[in-house]
Amino acid sequence: MEVAQLVTVLIILLLVATGVALLSRWLRMPYVAGLVLAGLAITQLLPQRIGLDASLVLNLFLPILLFEAAINTDISRLRNTVKPIALLAGPGVVIAAGIIALVLKFGLGLTWIPALLVGVILANTDTVSVIAVFKEVPVPSRLSTIVEGETLFNDILTLVLFNLVLNVNTTGSFSVLGGLQQLFVAIAGSILVGLGLGYLSTGSTGLLARLDDPLSSILLTVAVALGTFQIGQVLGVSGGVAVVVAGLIFGTIGLASHVSASNKLTLLSFWECASFAVNSFIFLLIGIEIDLITLWQTLPAVLLAVFACQVARIISVYGLLALVRWFDRPVPWRWQHVLFFGNIKGSLSMALALSLPSALAERSQLITLVFGTVLLSLIGQGLSLPWLVKSLHLSxxxxxxxxxxxxxxxxxxxxxxxxxxxxxxxxxxxxxxxxxxxxxxxxxxxxxxxxxxxxxxxxxxxxxxxxxxxxTKFDAIRRRLLLAEKGALNDAIRKQILSEEIARSRLQKLDEQLLSLEDD
The missing domain is CATH 1.10.287 (Helix Hairpins)
Incomplete structure (x- = not known):
């Protein structure tokens, strides 16, 4: 596409996104669902057909979205909800991917590799719509943290599993031990890369500590986000995992210790704007990319995929979260309804579908299947989610x-x-x-x-x-104090200041107090 045409397309997209933002606020509908519908409508207005480019989404858009989510994540809140998040973003993704793959394998007659690839792609959830609803309708902070944490970490596992299945497709062989080894190496290596680059940038002698200019700090964060992803890819580990870890280090250590209040506000405002712009373009391009005629022809297969996603989500949410009550505060039923209905697909699913190898025989069929599922998910669940959250009166x-x-x-x-x-x-x-x-x-x-x-x-x-x-009971404050006590006791055990027998009995009492607190 020529530069003049590209500028024309960008102007049209920006004007459409602005109009959708105003219209969605007036109609009280989710912004991202409105963007997808607008993308379907404006295809004929563009001077040349454009669409999502997998390389652009994976190498530019994805690091921006992951880094923005990570630097805004409160580690103390994550620690408080780590068990339900770990269940949903770990076993939940594996179970959902397996169920979807089974339904598509026997329902559509796909071979195992394509069925597993689509299963992994559609096991991922994109909660942009959910978080947007939470900003308008008050919900308990613990529920919001579970949603944000699940999104952050199921992106990680989705990327790792997708690459693992592609590797099996390339080599033609798979062993459970070898697969677990690859999974461990990919995750551990990614964490080390993210930790190294995060601390190098934010430590007491790092680059961020030497900068007192907000614009220079913004450039540094952009370089860290995009550079960490590329270094991870070059080293053969997951760039997405590395970006998340680096972002968590930046948000927890860098912004808290080495950035003034005004600079921190500038940095967070920039990343909020960057994330908003990227999501706007992605969801507009999703609508533009979808061919309604092709979608209509493959509608039965798409509906089967949607059905598989819902069945998988029911089992992974209601089944796994039923186990939480044995080792953590139970997740209320009304919260589980939101987690189930918030099973909305988005940009990462589209990008992974487009990145399927061209040698894959069923590639075009799989892309149409994923695109159709994403479209129905964004429009169907995206439009009805605000009504559901309001009707549940969560907070x-x-x-x-x-x-x-x-x-x-x-x-x-x-x-x-x-x-x-x-x-x-x-x-x-x-x-x-x-x-x-x-x-x-x-x-x-x-x-x-x-x-x-x-x-x-x-x-x-x-x-x-x-x-x-x-x-009035200030459970949130008490919970933070109890967690601080637990941290002090664990440090004392590691440093051999206290005997483990005494400390463990006190830790058990603290856990009982934490479990007795009401959900915030």
Whole structure:
């Protein structure tokens, strides 16, 4: 495509995305579903037919989406929900891929390799639509963390399993021991690459610590995101896993220790914008890529694939999460309904379908199958998901909770401003007199919020709302404190400060207290 035509196409896509954003807000429909429908409608307006390029999505779009998700992930929240996330993103993906492959193998007469490839591709979930709904409809933070964590880590396992099946297709042989060895090497190697590049960029002597310019910091994060993916691919490990690990290191260590508040805001705003733009282009191009005539001709096969995905999701969600109650806080049934219905396919499934080797005999049939499933998933489940989340009333805001969160917001913002003032004083930007005057103004806000919060803390339970999700018990805060106690005890065991017998009994008591807390 010539440069002039490319610019014309970009202008059309940007205008369409802007119009969809406005229209979706007015109609109260999911933005990504609107983009797909718009893509179907504007195909004839483009000067030349375009579509998704697998190389572009895998090497540019995917690292951006993974890195943005990783730097915004709170490790402490992940640690609190690691068990249900591990079940859904680990055994859940394997079980779902196997069920889908079995249904397509015997339902469509596919051979094993194509059936397994489609099974792995469609076992992946894309929760852009789900998270967008969560921003409009309040849900418990633990549910939101499970959804975000599952998406982050099932992308990792999907990429690894996809490459494993392709390797079997190339070599023509497979052994369980060899497959497990390849899986371990791919994941362990990717983690080491991500850790190395993450710490190299964010450590106390790393590049980020030497930069005080937000624009230079943005360039560094872009280089880390794209470079980590490429280095992982060159070394023969999963670039996606390496990007996630590097992003987690960046978000946990880099942004917390070596970036000022203003620079952190600039960095996170940039990555939010980058992720939004990439998702907008991907979902528009999904609609443009799909040929409705071909889809209609293959509709029975697509409906069978959709059916297989739903059956697989039912088993992986309701079956696996039924086990959680034996070793962690149970996941409520209403949350499981959201996890099941949020089984929406997206950009990674499309990219993996397009990256299928051209030598694969059923390649065109498989691509159509995946594209059709993604389309029905985005439109069907994407449009009805907001109604489902609202009807379940997952997290109604009581009066006391609203009051508490408003005071917490006042306290957090005032303290953040005071921290920034301290940095400005130390760096010599502010004179002492101006610093003290501005800091005292914020201190008034801090004192007022602390006094009001203390009064709420001291109220007796029967004086407060008994609504589900009420913050009067402050379970979220207590849970963080208990997790901090567990971390201190585990460190003491490793350093042989405490005997294991004493520490283990205390750890068991802490686990019992954690399990007794209500879901936040």
């Amino acid at each position: 109604p805001l009581s009066t006391s909770r609203q009051q508490t969160e408003q005071l917490q917001a006042q306290l957090m913002t005032a303290k953040a401003a005071q921290d920034e003032l301290d940095n400005l004083l130390r760096s010599g930007v502010l004179p002492k007199a101006v610093y003290e005057e501005m800091r005292s103004a914020y201190q008034v806000r801090v004192a007022g919020a602390e006094k009001a919060l203390r009064e709420i803390y001291n109220r007796r339970p029967n004086e407060l709302d008994a609504t589900v999700g009420n913050l």
